[in-house]
Amino acid sequence: MQQIRSQVSERDGLFELEAGSDVLDSPRYNHDMAPTKVHERSWNKWHITALWVGMSICVPTYTLGGVLTAYFGLTVGEALLAILFANIIVLIPLTLNAFPGTKYGIPFPVLLRSSFGILGSNVPCLIRALVACGWFGIQTMFGGLAIHLFLGSVFEGWKSLGGTGEVIGFMVFWALNLWVVIRGAESIKWLETLSAPLLVAVGIGLLVWAMPNVSMSELMAIPAKRPEGASVVGYFAAGLTAMVGFWATLSLNIPDFSRYAKSQKDQILGQIIGLPLTMFLFAALGVVMTAASVKLVGVTVSDPVTLIGHIQSPVWVAVAMALIIIATLSTNTAANIVSPTNDFQNIAPKVINRTKAVVLTGLVGLALMAHELLKKLGLIVSDVSLESVYSNWLLGYSSLLGPIAGIMVVDYFLIKKQQLDLAGLYRDDVYPAWNGAGFIAFGVPVLLTLLSLGSDAFSWFYSYGWFTGSALGGLIYYGLCVMRAQPSAVKTAV
Numbered sequence: 001m002q003q004i005r006s007q008v009s010e011r012d013g014l015f016e017l018e019a020g021s022d023v024l025d026s027p028r029y030n031h032d033m034a035p036t037k038v039h040e041r042s043w044n045k046w047h048i049t050a051l052w053v054g055m056s057i058c059v060p061t062y063t064l065g066g067v068l069t070a071y072f073g074l075t076v077g078e079a080l081l082a083i084l085f086a087n088i089i090v091l092i093p094l095t096l097n098a099f100p101g102t103k104y105g106i107p108f109p110v111l112l113r114s115s116f117g118i119l120g121s122n123v124p125c126l127i128r129a130l131v132a133c134g135w136f137g138i139q140t141m142f143g144g145l146a147i148h149l150f151l152g153s154v155f156e157g158w159k160s161l162g163g164t165g166e167v168i169g170f171m172v173f174w175a176l177n178l179w180v181v182i183r184g185a186e187s188i189k190w191l192e193t194l195s196a197p198l199l200v201a202v203g204i205g206l207l208v209w210a211m212p213n214v215s216m217s218e219l220m221a222i223p224a225k226r227p228e229g230a231s232v233v234g235y236f237a238a239g240l241t242a243m244v245g246f247w248a249t250l251s252l253n254i255p256d257f258s259r260y261a262k263s264q265k266d267q268i269l270g271q272i273i274g275l276p277l278t279m280f281l282f283a284a285l286g287v288v289m290t291a292a293s294v295k296l297v298g299v300t301v302s303d304p305v306t307l308i309g310h311i312q313s314p315v316w317v318a319v320a321m322a323l324i325i326i327a328t329l330s331t332n333t334a335a336n337i338v339s340p341t342n343d344f345q346n347i348a349p350k351v352i353n354r355t356k357a358v359v360l361t362g363l364v365g366l367a368l369m370a371h372e373l374l375k376k377l378g379l380i381v382s383d384v385s386l387e388s389v390y391s392n393w394l395l396g397y398s399s400l401l402g403p404i405a406g407i408m409v410v411d412y413f414l415i416k417k418q419q420l421d422l423a424g425l426y427r428d429d430v431y432p433a434w435n436g437a438g439f440i441a442f443g444v445p446v447l448l449t450l451l452s453l454g455s456d457a458f459s460w461f462y463s464y465g466w467f468t469g470s471a472l473g474g475l476i477y478y479g480l481c482v483m484r485a486q487p488s489a490v491k492t493a494v
Contacts, residue, residue, distance in 0.1 A: 006423035013264070014038050015104050017422050028118060029426040030349035033342065035105035036259045043260045047189055048270025050196035051257060054330035055250075056278040057199040059142040059303050060135075062286035064243065064279075066302045069287075072239035073226030076219055076287055082236060083283045086243030087276040093251040093405045093470070094275070098267045100412050101255025104422050108253035108339060109346035113425050115411035115477070116442075117435040122347055124404045124442065128252055129340035131401070133361055135249070136336035137369035140177065143328035144170030145305050150321035153314040163376035170373060177329060178362045181337045182355050185260055188334055195330040202323045203285055206304065210288050213295040219287070238463045247275075248401040248466055252408065253339040337361055402466040403445040403473025407438055410474040415481045437484065441477035445469040 006020040017023070017035045043051075068079035100111050108128070112121035147169035152159040161168070180187055226235055261267040286304070293301040297310035308320040337358065344357040352360070374380045412418060424430025449469065452461035461468050 008422045011038050013103065014041065015422055017105075019423075019426075023423055023426045026427050027348070027350050028113075028428065030345065030353060032354040033107060033110060033345055033349050034426075035110075035422060037105070041102070041105065041260055041262055043189060043257075043266065043270075044262050045266040045270040045273065047193060048257070048261060048267055049274035050192045051189075051334060052271060052274025053196040053199060053278050054192040054327075055335045056275060056331075057203065057282050057327055058139065058331035059305060059324075059328065060138070060246075061279060061282045062289070062304050063302055064246070064283045065287035066290055068239045068243070069222075069225065072242065073224050073230075073235045074232075074239050075224045076222060078224070078232065078236055079239065080280065080284050080287065082239045083243050084276060084280040086240050087247070087279045089240075090244050090247045090251055091271060091275060093409060094247070094254050094271055095268050096409045096413065097251060097405065098254045098258035098261070098271070099264060099418070100420065101258035102261045102264050102267050103418070104420055105259045106255060106420075106422070106425065107259060107342045108255045109342050110425050111255050111408070111412075113431055114416060114420055115407050115435060116438040117432045118425075118428055120432075120434040120438060123439070124252075125343035125346050127400060127404070128249060129343035129361070130364075131249055132336045132340045132343075133364040134368050136177070136332060136340075136361065136365035137372075139328055139332040139336060140170055140174050140365065141369060141372060142303070142305055143173035143177075143325055143332065144168075146321045146324040146328065147173055149305065149309045150318055150325065152309075153317040153321065163378060166376050167373050170369070173325070173329070174362060174366065177332050177337060178358050180329065180333045181341060181358050184354075188338070189260070191330050192334060195326050198323055199327050199330075202320070202327065203282060206289055207285055210285075210292040210296065214288055214292040216288075219291050234460075234463070241464050241466050244466045245401070248405065249339070250335060251405050252401060253342070256338050256342055257334070336365075340364070400446060400449075400465075400469070402469025403442045405466075406470035406472070406474030407441050407477045410478045411438075411481075414478055437477055437480035440480060441473045444476055445472045448472070 004020050004022065006023045007018040009016050009018065015035075016038050019029070019034065023029050064083055065076065065079045068074045068082055069076060072079075072082075074082060097111075100106065101108075109121055109125045112124055115121075116124055145166055148158070148161075148165045151169070152165065158165055180191060224232075224235070258267045261270070286302075289304065289307060290300065290302050293299065293307055297307065299310075301307040301310065305321075305324055308317060308324070311317050311320070340361040341354060341357040344360050345352045345354065371380070371382065375382055412420075421430045445468065448458075449462050449465055452458040
C-alpha cells in the first residue's frame with residue numbers, strides 16, 4: 001500500500017526522501033528531478049576531479065589566453081594569472097552551492113525553489129538555461145569541425161565539401177551529445193572518467209610538439225595591447241571578471257552533479273584538485289601553441305582544431321581529431337546539456353521528462369547557432385566572429401548570474417541555516433510560489449548593471465559585474481529576509 005505522506009531519513013549527514021502520494025502526485029515532481037537515493041551517490045573525489053578535467057580541457061579554455069590579450073589588453077603573464085586567480089575565486093561559490101546538492105540529493109532547479117519560490121525558480125533557471133544552450137552550440141561547432149577534419153583525413157573526397165562538411169559534422173556531433181545525456185548520469189560519469197587521462201595525454205603531446213618552436217622569454221615579453229602608461233588594475237579586474245564568468249554558470253548548477261557525490265569531502269576535494277590547475281595549464285598550453293603556430297604551420301592559429309588540421313600526416317590528424325571529439329563531447333554533455341535539461345523539466349515536470357528536455361536543449365542550441373551554420377553553407381555573409389560572440393557573452397552574462405549565486409549562498413547558509421524541507425520542495429504548501437525577496441535581490445543588481453552601461457562614472461559596475469552582482473544580490477536578499485522575519489519574531493515574543 002502506498003504511503004500517504006513522504007518520509008525523510010538521514011544517514012551520515014546525507015538525507016534521503018521516501019516519496020509518498022503527497023509528492024508523487026504533485027505537479028512539481030518527476031522521477032528525473034527526484035532527490036537521489038544515498039546508494040545513488042557514488043561519485044568519489046576522483047570522479048569529480050575527472051569531471052572537471054573533462055570540462056576544463058576544451059577549445060574555449062585553450063583560447064582564453066588569446067581572448068584576454070586581444071580583447072582585455074593584458075600581457076601573456078597577466079592573462080595566465082587572471083585565469084588562475086579566477087578559478088580559485090570561483091571555487092568558493094562552486095563548493096558552497098554544491099553543499100545542498102550533496103546533502104539532500106537535489107538538482108539546481110529544486111534548490112532554487114527555496115530562494116525564488118516554487119514557480120519563481122523558473123526565471124533564474126531559464127536565464128541559466130539560455131547561456132548553457134549558447135555554449136552548447138559553440139562547443140558543438142568546434143566538435144563538428146573536428147569531425148569534419150577527421151573524416152577529411154580518412155576520406156580524401158570529404159575535404160571538398162568545405163563548409164557543408166562542417167555543418168554535417170555539427171549535426172552528427174549534436175546528435176551524439178544528446179544521446180549521451182539521454183542515457184543518464186552514469187553515462188556522463190563513465191565518459192568523464194575515460195576522457196580525463198586521454199585529455200591530459202593530448203595536452204602533453206601538443207606541448208612536446210610546440211616547445212622547440214617557441215621562446216618563452218619572448219612570449220612573456222610581448223607588450224600588452226592597452227594605452228601606454230595605463231594602469232593594469234582596471235584591465236586585469238575586467239579580465240578576471242570575464243574568467244570568473246567562464247564557470248559562473250556551473251557555480252549555480254553544481255548541485256546537478258554534487259547530488260551524486262558520496263560526501264561533502266569528496267565534492268570539495270574533487271573540485272579543488274580538478275579545476276584551477278587544469279584550467280591554468282590548458283590555457284597556458286593554448287598561449288604557447290598559438291605563439292608556436294607560425295613556425296609549426298606558417299600562420300597564426302588560435303584554436304587547436306584548426307591548428308592540428310594543418311598537419312600534413314592524415315594518420316596523426318585522424319588520431320588527434322578523435323581525441324578532440326572526445327574532449328569536446330565530455331565538456332559539452334556535462335557543462336552545457338545537463339543544466340538546461342533539468343531547467344526545462346522544472347517548468348512542468350509532469351509534462352517534460354529528461355528525454356524531451358534534452359531534445360529541447362538541442363533545438364535551442366541549434367537555433368542559436370543558425371547564423372553561423374548558414375554562413376558555413378554560404379547562404380549569408382557576416383563579419384561577426386564566433387570568438388567575439390563568446391568573449392562578450394562571458395562578461396555580459398556573468399553580470400546576470402552573479403546575483404543568483406549570491407542569493408543561493410545566503411539563502412542556504414544564512415537564512416535556512418542548511419535546513420531544507422526536502423518533501424516541501426516538491427509540493428506547493430511549504431515554500432511560496434514566488435519569493436519577492438529573491439526577485440528584488442536579483443533585479444536591483446541587474447538594473448544597476450544595465451544603467452551602468454550608459455554611464456562612464458559607473459562603468460566599473462558592469463566591468464566587475466559578477467563580483468558586484470553577487471555581493472549586492474546576497475546583501476539585499478539577507479536584509480529583506482531579516483526584515484520580513486522580524487515582525488513574526490516580535491509577535492511570537494508577545
